[in-house]
Structure formats: structure tokens, C-alpha cells
Amino acid sequence: MRRAGAAATVIAIACGWLVQNPAMADGGKVVCDGKGACWIVAADTQESAGHPGRHGKSASSIDGSSMKPKCRDGLQSNVEVPCALDGLGTWSNAHNCYLKAAVPQPQEGDPAREGHAADDGAVYNAYCPNNPNMQNMWLAQAPNGVAAAVDPRVLALQAVKKMTLLGPDIGIAPRPEGKGVVGMPVWMWAKDVPNAWGPVVASASAGAVTVTATARVSKVSWSMGDGSKVVCNGRGTAYKATFGKKVSPDCGYRYDQPSATTPSGKYHVTATATWAIGWEGGGQTGQLTEVRANGVDIAVAEVQVLN
Structure with missing residues (x-):
């Protein structure tokens, strides 16, 4: 740690500011706002609303409520x-760093993972006032x-x-309440229902x-x-009487046997x-697959030929 005369040297954390020495100077003390800006005020100055001057021994500090909760560094300096x-x-x-999870997370093999597998711990972006060369670190667990x-x-x-993905909303001819005939064309199609055909869109967030x-x-x-x-790669064509x-x-499809042969x-x-x-x-893209099914019963009869 360095001293600049009797005064404490202050650097703004928000753009590289760092309290190099928290010691009292001429009865002054160091305070920081919620954005990381720090300055020296008189030791007996009461925290109140308003933005102080950078060197204001007699200047007031910011509203104390914006300083809560308070943290201190882990060094002997015990800087707030x-x-x-x-x-x-x-x-x-x-x-003794500001940390946040890297987004996206480096893939397995990336030097930032320090040899750890993609599902082992995580990489965090690091801003360390006492070690400006430290830009990221791998940690087994979040601090x-x-x-x-x-x-x-x-x-x-x-x-x-979150999606309510369904099986196809089935259209079929012959209709379930009717009866088809062996050898006659059967038409199948999926009705254009969003949750049964798509598109269905949903989002999830964390941090x-x-x-x-x-x-x-x-x-x-x-x-x-x-x-x-x-x-069938498409929805199919809906049957019309015409x-x-x-x-x-x-x-x-065509059936070559009547449904009477089934139980x-x-x-x-x-x-x-x-x-x-x-x-x-999160800086990534991917593909997933889901499967959904639906069913109907149809009757198919055999045509009897009379001589």
C-alpha cells in the first residue's frame, strides 16, 4: 500500500477506482458510493444526501441508505x-474481487476453465482492484x-x-364415427392448432x-x-367430400384387411x-426434441360382393 503524504490516495473503482490506503488523513475518512466512487471527507462529517466534492474535507457524504449493505475488503486495510x-x-x-458468472460459459478445453470439464464448476469474470491482470477465474462453487x-x-x-406441447389434433377419413372400406384411400392430417403443431414460444430467465x-x-x-x-413431413391435406x-x-394409406380382424x-x-x-x-444456441402422441379408432369394413 502506498501513502501520498498524509492524505489517503483514492482511485474510482467504477473505472478502475481503488482505495489504495484507507488510513485517516488530517482527520479525514474515506467513503464510497454505490457506484464505486470514493472520496475523502472530514472525520466528523455526517452522512447525508448530496454528492461530495472529490477532495472535500468539509463536503458531505452520500445518503447512508445507499451504502447498505456494507462490505469490507479482506486485506489488513479493511476498506469499506x-x-x-x-x-x-x-x-x-x-x-478481494468483484465477480460475476461469465456469459456464455467457456466450453470444455477453453484455457479459462483451467482444465476442468464443462459440467465442473464455472468461470467467473473477475475485477480485482489489487490484481488488475486477473480477468477471470474458475471456481468449483459460486462464492x-x-x-x-x-x-x-x-x-x-x-x-x-412452460410449453403445453400436445400430440397431433388428428384429422382422418374415414371419420372415427363412420366406417371405411378395405382398399379405399385413407386420408390423415394434423389440424393447424398452435399447441399441437406450433409454433409455440416460451422463455425462462435467471439473473x-x-x-x-x-x-x-x-x-x-x-x-x-x-x-x-x-x-408425413407436413401436416397432410384435410379431406373434402369433393x-x-x-x-x-x-x-x-390403404387397408388390405378389415378391422373386424382386431380384438x-x-x-x-x-x-x-x-x-x-x-x-x-446467454450467448448460446441449441436444439431440443420432444415427442407427443395422440390416437383415434376407426372401423374398416370389407365390401361383400353378391352374385
Whole structure:
């Protein structure tokens, strides 16, 4: 620590300010505001509202309420410092630094991780007045009072949990309340319902990190109830009576056996949607997949030919 005559040397933390020596000078004392600016005031000065002069022995300090809670450095100097600084993080007495979790977190193999795996501890941006060369540090656990590192991937999963993703809202011809015929075209489609087709958007936040996820159905796999499957990459085309006996242009099927051959007398048709979910936030992007299913029963009869 250095002394400049009898006066304490003061440097502003907000842009590199640091109280180099907290000792009383000519009866003065050092005070700091919530933004990290420090100055010398008279020892008997009462803290009150107003901004003091940089060298004001007789100047008043800031409102004492803005100084709470108060923190002190962990050095022998025992300097009172702001507990948090905008953009720099939270004061860690154990490390004598302002720390905040790095966003995004460095990937495995990055030198900042000091050889630790991506799921082992976290890297924190560091502003250390007594060690200006220290820019980050790996820590196994978040220091007391410092917000833990936020993994955007975890927030992405939380965002997905907020979504009410459903299985396809099934459209099918023949209709469940009707009856189809062996050999006749079957039309299948997924109705355009947001929570059953998308897009569905949701966000999740922790600290200063917000992740937004968007989900859309990428494909629908149809299990026809007779052991066959049909994969459709789009919603399919809704059947209209004017189509008559035409075949679906993008999502159809034909049964070659009547449903009477099944225990229930009907074919149980299951539509399984694959949701493709893209997310971004915290300086990262990613993809997730969810699967949802829905089902209906349809009857398919065999046409009897009379001689």
C-alpha cells in the first residue's frame, strides 16, 4: 500500500477506482458510493444526501441508505467497499474481487476453465482492484453472495416445460364415427392448432440471462393399427367430400384387411409428433426434441360382393 503524504490516495473503482490506503488523513475518512466512487471527507462529517466534492474535507457524504449493505475488503486495510457494482458483479471478500458468472460459459478445453470439464464448476469474470491482470477465474462453487453461473441449456429446458406441447389434433377419413372400406384411400392430417403443431414460444430467465425457445412439429409418424407406419413431413391435406376416391397427395394409406380382424373390431391409429425446438440466449444456441402422441379408432369394413 502506498501513502501520498498524509492524505489517503483514492482511485474510482467504477473505472478502475481503488482505495489504495484507507488510513485517516488530517482527520479525514474515506467513503464510497454505490457506484464505486470514493472520496475523502472530514472525520466528523455526517452522512447525508448530496454528492461530495472529490477532495472535500468539509463536503458531505452520500445518503447512508445507499451504502447498505456494507462490505469490507479482506486485506489488513479493511476498506469499506460497495457490495456490488453495475457491470462488474458482486464483491467476494474471500477473493478481494468483484465477480460475476461469465456469459456464455467457456466450453470444455477453453484455457479459462483451467482444465476442468464443462459440467465442473464455472468461470467467473473477475475485477480485482489489487490484481488488475486477473480477468477471470474458475471456481468449483459460486462464492458466498455471488450469483451462480447460469447454464442456458438448463434455462432452455425450463422454457420447454412452460410449453403445453400436445400430440397431433388428428384429422382422418374415414371419420372415427363412420366406417371405411378395405382398399379405399385413407386420408390423415394434423389440424393447424398452435399447441399441437406450433409454433409455440416460451422463455425462462435467471439473473441477467434469458433464453427463448420456439417449438414446431417437424414430422408426424402414423401407426395405422395393423402393424404399418406412415411418416408425413407436413401436416397432410384435410379431406373434402369433393375429393371422392382420390388418394391423399401427401399423407395417406390403404387397408388390405378389415378391422373386424382386431380384438376391438377397430384399428387404433396413433399419430406421434416430433417437436423440433430451437433456443437462443446467454450467448448460446441449441436444439431440443420432444415427442407427443395422440390416437383415434376407426372401423374398416370389407365390401361383400353378391352374385
